[in-house]
Amino acid sequence: MLGRKVDFIIVGQGIAGSWLAHELIKRGKEILVVNYETENTSSNKAAGLFNPITGKKMTKTWLADQIFPALENQYQELETLLNKKLLHQIPIYRPFNTIGEKNEWETKIEEPGYLNFVEKLESESIGFQHIQDELGGIILKKSGYVDMKLLISSFRDFLVDKGLYRSEMFDYKAMEFVSEKIMYKEIETSKVIFCEGPNKDNPFFNNLPFKPVRGEVMDIECGLPEDYIINRGVFMIPKNGFHTIGSTYDHKNLSFEPQPEGISSIKQRLSKLFVGPYRIKDKRAGIRPATFDRKPFIGLHQERKTLGIFNGFGAKGVSLTPFFATNFVDFLEGKTKIETEADVQRVY
Numbered sequence: 001m002l003g004r005k006v007d008f009i010i011v012g013q014g015i016a017g018s019w020l021a022h023e024l025i026k027r028g029k030e031i032l033v034v035n036y037e038t039e040n041t042s043s044n045k046a047a048g049l050f051n052p053i054t055g056k057k058m059t060k061t062w063l064a065d066q067i068f069p070a071l072e073n074q075y076q077e078l079e080t081l082l083n084k085k086l087l088h089q090i091p092i093y094r095p096f097n098t099i100g101e102k103n104e105w106e107t108k109i110e111e112p113g114y115l116n117f118v119e120k121l122e123s124e125s126i127g128f129q130h131i132q133d134e135l136g137g138i139i140l141k142k143s144g145y146v147d148m149k150l151l152i153s154s155f156r157d158f159l160v161d162k163g164l165y166r167s168e169m170f171d172y173k174a175m176e177f178v179s180e181k182i183m184y185k186e187i188e189t190s191k192v193i194f195c196e197g198p199n200k201d202n203p204f205f206n207n208l209p210f211k212p213v214r215g216e217v218m219d220i221e222c223g224l225p226e227d228y229i230i231n232r233g234v235f236m237i238p239k240n241g242f243h244t245i246g247s248t249y250d251h252k253n254l255s256f257e258p259q260p261e262g263i264s265s266i267k268q269r270l271s272k273l274f275v276g277p278y279r280i281k282d283k284r285a286g287i288r289p290a291t292f293d294r295k296p297f298i299g300l301h302q303e304r305k306t307l308g309i310f311n312g313f314g315a316k317g318v319s320l321t322p323f324f325a326t327n328f329v330d331f332l333e334g335k336t337k338i339e340t341e342a343d344v345q346r347v348y
């Protein structure tokens with residue numbers, strides 16, 4: 001086959017490549033997605049949680065005020081396109097650890113910066129059997145989970161249907177750089193954008209300071225009501241009949257196989273929050289494409305401006321990728337700068 005011309009080849013169709021492809025199609029660009037299909041991707045293993053207030057100290061996550069107000073509409077737009085239920089909006093219940101923490105939240109809840117994200121403060125236990133929450137807790141909104149596997153598979157079907165998808169490992173050596181264009185096999189393109197997740201083999205971007213991190217999650221049946229994601233030490237995400245529990249962080253053993261120490265760490269933290277019986281349905285592990293400063297790598301190659309990268313979304317692919325797909329495409333259209341902290345130029 002000769003002579004196919006596209007504006008962009010996107011390499012990789014995890015959540016990053018999917019959002020970027022969607023945004024480019026919306027802007028009328030011709031694209032082709034080249035993706036190697038395997039179970040072992042970051043998106044296939046993720047729990048899918050999105051949460052504006054995170055960490056032990058419960059602070060607003062990076063860019064929360066810009067990202068979270070738009071997030072639900074963005075996923076709903078994709079749901080309409082794909083005719084699938086992807087976004088599950090569920091409040092997070094975070095039981096207090098200490099009286100001090102409770103007192104702190106009694107003042108913090110009034111702060112304007114938190115009003116958008118906090119539903120209410122429960123000053124006593126909410127009464128879920130086997131949940132350890134004697135001091136009550138805080139209920140957060142603008143949170144929930146995205147069905148990542150369904151998103152990836154149904155967006156792939158959409159691309160295949162439109163003739164915009166190729167199932168293959170991208171062959172870096174097959175690129176020919178011809179003036180302002182790239183020939184990739186029989187296809188001429190203006191740019192190739194790599195959305196390869198934790199793959200380390202890309203010769204054009206393998207010197208970037210990625211800091212990949214393995215994580216485990218497990219699915220359990222525990223009979224808890226499904227009104228809340230419960231989060232303290234671990235998260236428990238209700239997913240229609242079971243809960244996904246996670247997770248772990250290990251920079252050393254970068255394996256896609258769940259490790260015994262990872263699973264026992266989840267169990268041990270779970271036992272402090274939930275003291276009832278449960279049955280494990282599934283355990284899985286994946287590698288998060290994290291970076292040295294926990295911010296993504298977005299932008300064009302230092303020398304070859306026909307190559308770009310959209311990667312490094314670490315533990316926050318669900319919330320960061322829709323926002324940054326818009327930001328990156330705006331940049332590619334010459335309308336704006338890439339958000340400074342995410343711009344790959346910071347490491348060149």
Ligand SMILES: Cc1cc2nc3c(=O)[nH]c(=O)nc-3n(C[C@H](O)[C@H](O)[C@H](O)COP(=O)(O)OP(=O)(O)OC[C@H]3O[C@@H](n4cnc5c(N)ncnc54)[C@H](O)[C@@H]3O)c2cc1C
Pocket residue numbers: 011012013014015016017034035036037038040041042043044045046047048049050168169170171195196197198199214215216217246247284285286287288289311312313314315316317318319
């Ligand atoms: C255990 C675990 C739990 C997580 N939980 C959450 C969570 O609750 N919330 C959240 O927001 N994030 C979570 N994450 C992080 C999230 O999974 C990542 O941020 C996100 O999936 C990264 O997506 P990606 O598209 O960059 O990479 P990937 O999903 O890995 O996709 C990359 C794609 O590119 C393909 N590819 C790579 N190289 C090539 C090539 N050369 N040619 C062709 N194709 C190629 C791969 O096969 C793959 O299909 C979790 C991660 C793990 C491991």
